[in-house]
Amino acid sequence: xxxxxSPAVAGPAAGTVLDRPVMSVDDVSVGFGPKTVLNGxxxxxxxxxxxxxxxxxxCGKSTLLRSLNRMNDKxxxxxxxxxxxxxxxxxxxxxxxxLSLRRRVGMVFQRPNPFPMSIRDNVVAGVRAHGxxxxxxxxxxxxxxxxxxSLWGAVADRLGDSPFRLSGGQQQLLCLAxxxxxxxxxxxLDEPTSSLDPVTTEIVEDLLRNxxxxxxxVIVTHNLAQAKRVSNTTAFLYNGHLVEAGETSQxxxxxEQPETVSYIGGRIG
Amino acid sequence: MxxxxxxxxxxxxxxTRRRRTKNVFLWGACGLxxxxxxxxxxxxxxxVLANSLPHWHWNVLTTDQQGNGGGLLNAIQGxxxxxxxVLVVAGVVGIAGGLYLAEFCPPERGQLLRGASEVLSGVPSxxxxxxxxxxxxxxxxxxxxxxxxxxIVLSVLVIPYITKTTEVAIRNVPTAYREGxxxxxxxxxxMLRRLVLKPALPGIVTGLIVxxxxxxxETAPLLYTAGYxxxxxxxxxxxxxxxxxxxxxxxxxxxxxxxxxxxxxxxxLILILLVVLLIVVARVVVSFTQxxxxxxxxxxxxxxxxx
Ligand SMILES: Nc1ncnc2c1ncn2[C@@H]1O[C@H](COP(=O)(O)OP(=O)(O)OP(=O)(O)O)[C@@H](O)[C@H]1O
Ligand SMILES: [Mg+2]
Numbered sequence: 001x002x003x004x005x006s007p008a009v010a011g012p013a014a015g016t017v018l019d020r021p022v023m024s025v026d027d028v029s030v031g032f033g034p035k036t037v038l039n040g041x042x043x044x045x046x047x048x049x050x051x052x053x054x055x056x057x058x059c060g061k062s063t064l065l066r067s068l069n070r071m072n073d074k075x076x077x078x079x080x081x082x083x084x085x086x087x088x089x090x091x092x093x094x095x096x097x098x099l100s101l102r103r104r105v106g107m108v109f110q111r112p113n114p115f116p117m118s119i120r121d122n123v124v125a126g127v128r129a130h131g132x133x134x135x136x137x138x139x140x141x142x143x144x145x146x147x148x149x150s151l152w153g154a155v156a157d158r159l160g161d162s163p164f165r166l167s168g169g170q171q172q173l174l175c176l177a178x179x180x181x182x183x184x185x186x187x188x189l190d191e192p193t194s195s196l197d198p199v200t201t202e203i204v205e206d207l208l209r210n211x212x213x214x215x216x217x218v219i220v221t222h223n224l225a226q227a228k229r230v231s232n233t234t235a236f237l238y239n240g241h242l243v244e245a246g247e248t249s250q251x252x253x254x255x256e257q258p259e260t261v262s263y264i265g266g267r268i269g
Numbered sequence: 270m271x272x273x274x275x276x277x278x279x280x281x282x283x284x285t286r287r288r289r290t291k292n293v294f295l296w297g298a299c300g301l302x303x304x305x306x307x308x309x310x311x312x313x314x315x316x317v318l319a320n321s322l323p324h325w326h327w328n329v330l331t332t333d334q335q336g337n338g339g340g341l342l343n344a345i346q347g348x349x350x351x352x353x354x355v356l357v358v359a360g361v362v363g364i365a366g367g368l369y370l371a372e373f374c375p376p377e378r379g380q381l382l383r384g385a386s387e388v389l390s391g392v393p394s395x396x397x398x399x400x401x402x403x404x405x406x407x408x409x410x411x412x413x414x415x416x417x418x419x420x421i422v423l424s425v426l427v428i429p430y431i432t433k434t435t436e437v438a439i440r441n442v443p444t445a446y447r448e449g450x451x452x453x454x455x456x457x458x459x460m461l462r463r464l465v466l467k468p469a470l471p472g473i474v475t476g477l478i479v480x481x482x483x484x485x486x487e488t489a490p491l492l493y494t495a496g497y498x499x500x501x502x503x504x505x506x507x508x509x510x511x512x513x514x515x516x517x518x519x520x521x522x523x524x525x526x527x528x529x530x531x532x533x534x535x536x537x538l539i540l541i542l543l544v545v546l547l548i549v550v551a552r553v554v555v556s557f558t559q560x561x562x563x564x565x566x567x568x569x570x571x572x573x574x575x576x
Contacts, residue, residue, distance in 0.1 A: 102454030
């Protein structure tokens with residue numbers, strides 16, 4: 001388990017501050033009302049890494065992910081114990097500004113959810129909300145991030161169109177562009193490719209690999225091959241417990257826990 | 270059916286026949302419902318047109334009523350004035366109420382308020398008129414027949430309607446928009462405006478337009494509150510009765526004079542045109558604000574880029 005605290009992170013991360021995990025989950029339990037969903041989860045999220053959260057349906061992956069940027073806060077009965085830190089500060093501290101937390105820790109959902117506004121305005125929606133660029137710069141910002149997610153070629157001549165005329169995969173790329181445009185430090189992805197075809201999935205995976213180490217990524221996926229392809233670190237959740245976490249190759253080739261062995265072998269889930 | 274075996278094909282045929290009969294029956298019912306809806310509409314509009322057009326004079330739009338003749342200018346102005354003020358008063362209160370119920374209200378209180386609103390919308394308009402008469406016109410406030418009394422009573426009449434349509438429109442906005450906004454760290458007020466109210470706008474506007482149509486078409490509560498006047502509205506809020514189109518339809522039709530009948534018919538025509546106009550305005554607003562709605566996925570044909 002020593003792998004968990006110091007995985008070999010590819011990238012230039014050096015120096016004392018940068019060596020510290022960008023986020024860390026420390027002995028976190030989470031639940032709704034009387035129901036406990038997560039039990040004593042501990043997971044450092046290394047700067048510039050891609051962490052995959054895997055586990056059978058209902059094991060608490062989305063709940064954990066949504067706790068990282070406090071998307072669960074408004075759900076009735078939600079409670080949390082333990083610490084979830086961003087750069088050493090608890091995300092629920094009174095001194096932590098929720099809005100800037102969410103700007104720094106972005107999220108992309110399973111189903112593409114473009115806003116009812118033009119394609120261009122979708123990309124810059126967050127940029128505008130945070131006043132990160134002047135009016136005249138917005139189109140340039142949109143172009144930059146559409147290029148980053150390789151959507152520019154397909155939409156360059158229809159930036160004023162409705163996003164709902166794009167294909168599902170293109171809509172998801174648009175949502176990725178929207179999240180990236182506010183320059184997050186961490187990007188949380190909840191099964192971002194589960195409604196996409198293999199070609200678009202590959203585009204997304206390439207994109208994720210290109211984003212690190214500037215952006216730290218946590219991705220929930222049911223696709224074990226995907227976890228293996230893109231992630232440095234893999235965490236296996238089962239019934240609300242973190243069963244095993246470590247370097248991806250370690251988890252897949254040499255799992256220690258019997259549950260991990262069964263899940264990866266296709267016997268649970 | 271060609272693959273069906275001989276044994277089951279008899280049963281299949283019986284089932285097919287049953288399905289056909291049901292199909293014919295249901296289509297027949299649909300057709301009948303359509304006829305029941307379309308015939309009265311065509312009849313009313315046709316009747317009004319046939320009765321009003323032959324005697325139509327443009328000067329009904331420019332002259333006040335004089336005895337049993339003259340024009341409808343006073344009534345048209347009155348109707349416009351009342352409707353405009355009702356839209357302002359009831360619009361503000363109704364939309365605020367709908368927003369509160371959809372966004373801010375604790376569920377238990379919401380149930381209570383919604384129930385109260387439903388009871389209010391169930392009160393017959395003539396009863397509201399009478400209450401208005403007692404409270405505003407004759408008793409308590411002693412405003413006399415007046416614009417203020419008319420606007421308040423009509424507003425009370427349509428506020429539950431506007432509240433309901435606003436609440437429903439807001440609740441129908443996909444939660445995915447809001448989630449996306451939250452995940453980007455948008456302020457909640459900003460999100461409400463950009464991602465909730467804007468997509469809900471067509472529903473809200475439709476509610477307002479229907480409310481306006483109700484206000485234009487109401488008679489009973491106005492008899493008790495606006496009274497009637499053959500002169501144009503004075504723009505003073507109290508102690509000044511004013512005319513309105515439905516009064517002209519209702520009263521002049523019962524007068525034993527041809528010129529009065531013609532005024533009634535002209536008033537009916539103007540009322541119908543007003544309602545049609547309201548509907549057209551609503552459509553334009555809706556189509557303009559909904560350019561980016563997911564419901565509008567019809568691709569505008571354009572040259573595809575060469576790859
Ligand atoms: N709002 C809620 N109230 C009560 N229980 C909830 C709530 N949200 C989630 N849960 C429960 O928490 C558990 C974990 O749910 P979660 O959505 O995190 O699972 P998951 O691992 O993401 O599953 P999947 O792979 O199907 O997305 C489930 O048992 C679920 O029923
Ligand atoms: Mg999930």
